[in-house]
Amino acid sequence: MNRILFVIISVFITSFFIYPQAETEFFLENSKVYDICPDGQYLWVATYGNGIFRYSYETDTWANYSSKTKSFDNDFFYCIAANEQYIWAGSSEGLFTYDRKKNTWSKKRFPQGGEWGHWIRSLCYDKVIHALWI
Numbered sequence: 001m002n003r004i005l006f007v008i009i010s011v012f013i014t015s016f017f018i019y020p021q022a023e024t025e026f027f028l029e030n031s032k033v034y035d036i037c038p039d040g041q042y043l044w045v046a047t048y049g050n051g052i053f054r055y056s057y058e059t060d061t062w063a064n065y066s067s068k069t070k071s072f073d074n075d076f077f078y079c080i081a082a083n084e085q086y087i088w089a090g091s092s093e094g095l096f097t098y099d100r101k102k103n104t105w106s107k108k109r110f111p112q113g114g115e116w117g118h119w120i121r122s123l124c125y126d127k128v129i130h131a132l133w134i
Contacts, residue, residue: 028050034048052066074091078121081132082125095123
């Protein structure tokens with residue numbers, strides 16, 4: 001009898017600690033995540049079909065950059081990289097760059113690669129030589 005009472009009380013007490021998780025809003029629900037990049041202040045997430053998400057560690061909030069927020073006309077991103085000044089995101093339309101100071105996105109296309117020349121599938125920021133590898 002004591003064991004049953006102990007189990008019931010344990011479940012009741014732990015439910016108070018688990019419950020707040022059920023109220024959390026799920027921004028990435030139904031998103032196909034292709035790449036994730038932490039930069040110390042934010043967590044950047046590239047998705048295929050839902051644009052780019054930014055999670056703030058400090059405020060525990062999400063922001064979305066997509067066609068829904070009129071940030072892009074393309075919501076399909078394959079990779080993402082960051083340094084102190086810029087965020088880079090690769091898509092089939094080219095390289096998108098977010099300037100932190102200006103708070104704006106810009107797009108660079110690479111026409112010499114033919115039909116698939118614009119397609120950026122992988123990015124890596126090299127902190128040693130301060131270069132973005134595409």
